Amino acid sequence: MISFEVMRALELGLGIPSGSFTERSTPDSSDLRLNNYPEVDLKELTTGSARRIWPHTDTGLISLLLQDRVGGLEFEDRKNPGVFLPVCSDVPTNVVLNVADTLERWTNGVLKAGVHRVNTPHSMQVSNNSKVAARSSIVFFFRANGAASAGPLDSFMTLQRPARYSEITALEYLQQRNSTLYAY
Numbered sequence: 001m002i003s004f005e006v007m008r009a010l011e012l013g014l015g016i017p018s019g020s021f022t023e024r025s026t027p028d029s030s031d032l033r034l035n036n037y038p039e040v041d042l043k044e045l046t047t048g049s050a051r052r053i054w055p056h057t058d059t060g061l062i063s064l065l066l067q068d069r070v071g072g073l074e075f076e077d078r079k080n081p082g083v084f085l086p087v088c089s090d091v092p093t094n095v096v097l098n099v100a101d102t103l104e105r106w107t108n109g110v111l112k113a114g115v116h117r118v119n120t121p122h123s124m125q126v127s128n129n130s131k132v133a134a135r136s137s138i139v140f141f142f143r144a145n146g147a148a149s150a151g152p153l154d155s156f157m158t159l160q161r162p163a164r165y166s167e168i169t170a171l172e173y174l175q176q177r178n179s180t181l182y183a184y
């Protein structure tokens with residue numbers, strides 16, 4: 001499975017023992033989300049009275065995202081907080097790979113979760129069309145085993161860099177995040 005391959009590649013790239021990530025992701029607690037954003041008045045998006053998705057980070061380890069050609073997905077530029085950069089949507093078979101919160105926690109902040117949102121498609125920022133077309137995306141949230149810790153792994157903690165995140169299971173962390181994200 002591609003998510004496991006990515007996690008193995010990250011172990012290698014970060015120089016940590018093989019299995020550090022993958023053993024804690026088995027069996028995984030992943031899920032798939034199908035997003036559909038209805039057609040909307042351009043004015044509503046540009047004035048900010050509506051957003052397709054407000055800025056957020058994903059929960060889980062990594063997210064794999066497929067989108068149609070409508071566009072609008074943007075990631076915050078880490079070097080310029082508050083500035084969002086569009087993700088190209090010309091090739092619908094491209095997969096956007098995004099670091100999510102639990103991986104940030106496991107790596108004690110070495111890998112940072114990507115802040116993203118869905119806004120007015122870049123191509124429409126100069127268009128006269130009054131409507132923004134409906135958009136669809138599919139996101140696979142690859143998550144840690146619920147019973148595994150979502151606290152920093154030993155490989156990422158030193159005296160100079162003590163734990164920046166608390167000990168909590170991946171499932172408890174997910175429930176905590178969901179209750180904040182979907183509180184109503």
Ligand SMILES: O=C(O)CCC(=O)C(=O)O
Nearest residue numbers: 033035067073118137139
């Ligand atoms: O539609 C998109 O591209 C973004 C979806 C997303 O960020 C999410 O479902 O968490």
Ligand SMILES: [Fe+2]
Nearest residue numbers: 056057058116
């Ligand atoms: Fe997201």
